[in-house]
Amino acid sequence: MTYFDNSATTNVDPRVLEAMKPFFLERYGNPSSLHSLGRSAEEAMTASREKVARAINSNSSEVVFTGGGTEADNMALQGYVFANRKRGNHIITTRIEHHAILNTCEFLEREGFRVTYLPVDEFGLVDPEKVKEAVTRETLIVSVMAANNEIGTIEPVRAIAEIAHDKGAVMHTDAVQSITKVRTDVVKEHIDMLSMSGHKFHAPKGIGALYLKTGVKIRPLVYGGGQERGLRSSTENIPGIVGTGKAIELSMAEFDDDVQKMTRMRDRMIKGVLSTISDSHLNGHPTERLCNNAHFRFDGVEGESLLIYLDQQGFCVSTGSACSSRSTGPSHVLSALGLQREQMHGSLRASLSKFNTMEEIDRFLEVAPSVVKKLREMSPMYDAKVC
Amino acid sequence: MGYSRKVLEHFTNPRNVGEIPDADGVGKVGNPADGDLVHIYIKVKDDVLDDVKFKTMGCAAAIATSSKVTEMAKGMTLMQALQLTREDVANALDGLPPGKMECSNLGADALHMAIREYLIKEGREAEAPAAIDERGDQCVVGAPIRPH
Numbered sequence: 001m002t003y004f005d006n007s008a009t010t011n012v013d014p015r016v017l018e019a020m021k022p023f024f025l026e027r028y029g030n031p032s033s034l035h036s037l038g039r040s041a042e043e044a045m046t047a048s049r050e051k052v053a054r055a056i057n058s059n060s061s062e063v064v065f066t067g068g069g070t071e072a073d074n075m076a077l078q079g080y081v082f083a084n085r086k087r088g089n090h091i092i093t094t095r096i097e098h099h100a101i102l103n104t105c106e107f108l109e110r111e112g113f114r115v116t117y118l119p120v121d122e123f124g125l126v127d128p129e130k131v132k133e134a135v136t137r138e139t140l141i142v143s144v145m146a147a148n149n150e151i152g153t154i155e156p157v158r159a160i161a162e163i164a165h166d167k168g169a170v171m172h173t174d175a176v177q178s179i180t181k182v183r184t185d186v187v188k189e190h191i192d193m194l195s196m197s198g199h200k201f202h203a204p205k206g207i208g209a210l211y212l213k214t215g216v217k218i219r220p221l222v223y224g225g226g227q228e229r230g231l232r233s234s235t236e237n238i239p240g241i242v243g244t245g246k247a248i249e250l251s252m253a254e255f256d257d258d259v260q261k262m263t264r265m266r267d268r269m270i271k272g273v274l275s276t277i278s279d280s281h282l283n284g285h286p287t288e289r290l291c292n293n294a295h296f297r298f299d300g301v302e303g304e305s306l307l308i309y310l311d312q313q314g315f316c317v318s319t320g321s322a323c324s325s326r327s328t329g330p331s332h333v334l335s336a337l338g339l340q341r342e343q344m345h346g347s348l349r350a351s352l353s354k355f356n357t358m359e360e361i362d363r364f365l366e367v368a369p370s371v372v373k374k375l376r377e378m379s380p381m382y383d384a385k386v387c
Numbered sequence: 388m389g390y391s392r393k394v395l396e397h398f399t400n401p402r403n404v405g406e407i408p409d410a411d412g413v414g415k416v417g418n419p420a421d422g423d424l425v426h427i428y429i430k431v432k433d434d435v436l437d438d439v440k441f442k443t444m445g446c447a448a449a450i451a452t453s454s455k456v457t458e459m460a461k462g463m464t465l466m467q468a469l470q471l472t473r474e475d476v477a478n479a480l481d482g483l484p485p486g487k488m489e490c491s492n493l494g495a496d497a498l499h500m501a502i503r504e505y506l507i508k509e510g511r512e513a514e515a516p517a518a519i520d521e522r523g524d525q526c527v528v529g530a531p532i533r534p535h
Contacts, residue, residue, distance in 0.1 A: 302422050304446040305398070312399060321422060321446070330422075341420040378404050379444035380426045381419055 002360045005316045006200075006292060007149055007177060007351035012243065013202035019246040020204070023239040031236055032225065041238045048245025052209055055248045056194060057185040064210045064228050065241050069176040069197030070100040071221070072210040073143075075232070076172045076193040077104045079218030081113055081140050088138035092164075094118045094126050094155075095336040096148050098174055100195075102332070118144075120336050123285040124153035131163045139169040146178035146194075150320055150333040150349060151284030152293025154182060161190035170216055176200055176208075180251035181259065181290050192216050198240060202353070203247035207240030258354040262291040265352050265361050269294045272365040277372050279382075283334065283347065292352040297339070300382030301346045301375040309371045310348075315364055320347040342381070389484035390447055393455075397480065398447040403457035405440045412508070414500030416493045423449040423490065427457070427497035431505055436460050436468055441494070448483050448491035452476050456494030465502050469516055471495050 003011070023044060029037025031045050046060070053060040066072045081091060093105055095117045105115045116134045120126055126144055135142065142164035147154045161171035170192040175184060180201040186194055194211040198204060212218065212231070224233030251258065273280055279299035298306065303321025310317055320331030321344070330344040350364070376382040390398070407428040417424040423445035430438035439460045441453040456476050460468045473492045477483045483492060499516050506515040 300444060302445050302449075305450060308395075308398065308447050341422075345419070345422040375444075378401065378442055378450065380415075380424055380442040381444045 001314050001316060002356070002364065003316045004350040004352060004356070004360075004364070005318050006353040006356075007152075007349065008318060009199045009205065010202045010353050011355060012204050013247055013250060015250060016203055016243045016246045020239040020243045023242050028238075031238060032227065041236075044242050044245075045236055045238060048241045051245040051249045052196075053211075055179070055184070055252050056211055057187050058211050059214065062212055062214055064212055064231050065236060065244075066208040066210055066232055067206060067234075067237070068208040069098075069174070069195050069200070070208075072195035072197070072208045073098070073100040073174055074104050075210050075218065075221050076195060076212075077101065077108065077141065077143060078221060079231075080170060080172070080193070080216070081108060083217045083219040084140050087168075088136075088140045089113050090136060090138040090140060091115045092118065092131060092134050092139055092142045092144075092169070094120060094144055096120050096124055096126075096150075096153075096333045097143065097145055098149055098176070101143055101145070101174055114138075120153075122337055123288070124148055124151045124283075124333065124337055125285060125288065126155050126160065128156055128159040128163055131160050135163060135167045135169060137167055139164070139167055141170050141172055143172040143174070146173045146175040146184070147182065147290050147293075148284070148333060149177045150331055151295045151337070152177075152290035152351075153285040154178065154288045154290065157191065158189040161192075165190060177290060177293075180248065180255070181262070181292055183255070186211055186213070198244040198247060201247050201251055203243040204240050207237050207244050209244065254354070259291045261354060262352050262356075265356055265358060266291060266294050268358065269350060269352075269361050269364065272361070273368060276365065276369050280372070283337065283339075290351075294350045294352075296348045296350075297334075297343055298346040298348070298372050299343070300379045301372060303345055303347050305375055306346070306348055306371060309374065310367070313367045313371065315367065318349045318351075320349070321345045390451075391481035391483075393480045394447060394451040394483065397451035397454040401441075401450055401454040403440045403454065403461070404442070406442060407438055407440050410501075412501035412503070412505030414497035414502070414504065416497045416500060417445065417449070419444065421490070422446065423493060425449060425453050425493040425497040427453070427494065427501045429460075429498070429501045429505060431465065434465050436463050436465070439498070441497070445493075446487070446491050448487040449493060451480055452483070452492045452494040453497070454494075455480055456498050460498055465506070465514075469499060469502055471498065 027040045029041040031042035049060040164171045172193040176197045179196045192213045198207040283295040303319030307319045334344040410428040411431045412429045414427045426442045428440045439457040443453040473495045503515040
């Protein structure tokens with residue numbers, strides 16, 4: 001089975017698993033305990049915090065471990081606006097954010113906050129000028145993702161952060177997809193809060209982190225024993241934290257090679273698909289896109305069918321189609337690009353990792369045209385050339 | 388995905404795919420904007436469905452139910468085919484996931500429309516089933532869990 005769904009989740013790097021093992025079997029102490037096993041766990045947590053901090057050019061005191069990217073997003077948005085409500089009630093975000101942001105914003109609207117959802121262009125780019133038009137002294141926070149999880153478009157976060165700061169707003173970015181794919185420097189990019197998730201870069205699921213710049217005040221979401229400086233109570237997930245530290249350390253050490261490899265595979269896939277499958281299109285930005293993301297749409301076919309046929313041929317991909325098993329409608333991201341609904345239905349995302357190979361890309365390029373052809377032969381839409 | 392083996396078998400190896408160029412009736416249901424469009428073509432001989440074919444753009448459920456309905460309807464009299472329901476087709480496929488029953492199980496509807504067109508052409512409007520309104524359903528399946 002060839003796995004091209006690494007934007008959904010990744011395999012745990014065997015080296016990460018090895019690093020985690022002792023913290024299940026031997027060094028399983030609670031880091032809050034004073035005995036040696038507890039201290040051993042705490043030391044490991046501190047070391048991992050430093051590794052995460054180093055990867056984004058922050059201080060380890062600015063890294064809060066969470067239960068995942070969604071929790072980090074919630075902590076940033078809810079935590080900041082509730083703690084700073086006296087200063088304003090306005091939030092700016094975009095129409096293409098992950099639902100961890102969008103659904104939190106909807107909740108905050110019900111709590112009396114005003115939210116501006118910025119549009120994007122046909123490639124999924126947010127125009128910083130639109131941020132400039134929307135931001136006011138009432139704006140508490142601007143939250144724009146570093147890179148989109150569906151179409152892979154990389155957003156101009158630095159330019160947006162400067163605009164936010166000019167009006168006294170803080171800048172949050174959901175960097176769940178971009179960490180380890182795009183060099184990230186929270187100082188240079190003027191980022192105040194940044195969310196990440198371990199399982200997107202070969203650490204396990206159930207662990208994430210929020211970078212919280214020194215001086216930025218937030219209200220906790222979880223109260224209890226006061227762990228994570230009182231910002232996120234709950235006994236720390238030490239194996240997950242160790243795994244995250246190891247995974248990000250490996251990714252940073254191997255960054256250039258990994259990114260170059262993924263870029264080569266991505267470009268070969270995009271070029272191959274567009275040149276061998278007629279009426280196929282690339283969604284997202286042609287150049288400002290994640291090194292591991294290829295997002296296509298095929299006229300006259302439906303995404304779920306494409307996904308299952310490819311699965312039967314040994315490829316795991318994803319789709320933004322309405323008929324994907326657990327979605328309630330076509331992708332809000334594709335909709336924000338201005339695509340027609342019939343165009344959105346034929347979408348397919350292939351997201352790569354450093355563990356994929358060029359041979360897998362070539363095999364995909366052999367299989368994909370016949371799969372699309374088979375569906376088009378069945379499709380009344382394709383003959384009619386309606387789409 | 389929650390699809391039965393029979394659904395996946397019909398989806399993988401759909402029967403009776405194609406158009407009948409000189410069809411006696413054509414039924415077209417669904418809406419490409421909603422992701423499912425089913426066309427059923429019939430050839431009638433002595434009030435019996437001599438040939439039934441389909442073309443479908445849609446999810447696995449839409450393709451499998453289209454395939455199954457053509458297989459079931461072939462050889463039936465028009466009146467027998469008009470008794471075929473969505474439930475009959477779904478049951479013959481060992482069921483469909485929740486939600487797919489409504490939004491993607493359009494084969495029986497398209498078959499009935501094809502028969503209606505034929506009966507009207509033959510001047511037998513009284514025997515024709517009522518027209519099916521354009522469906523505007525969206526696929527709503529399960530909880531809206533969205534991975535990054």
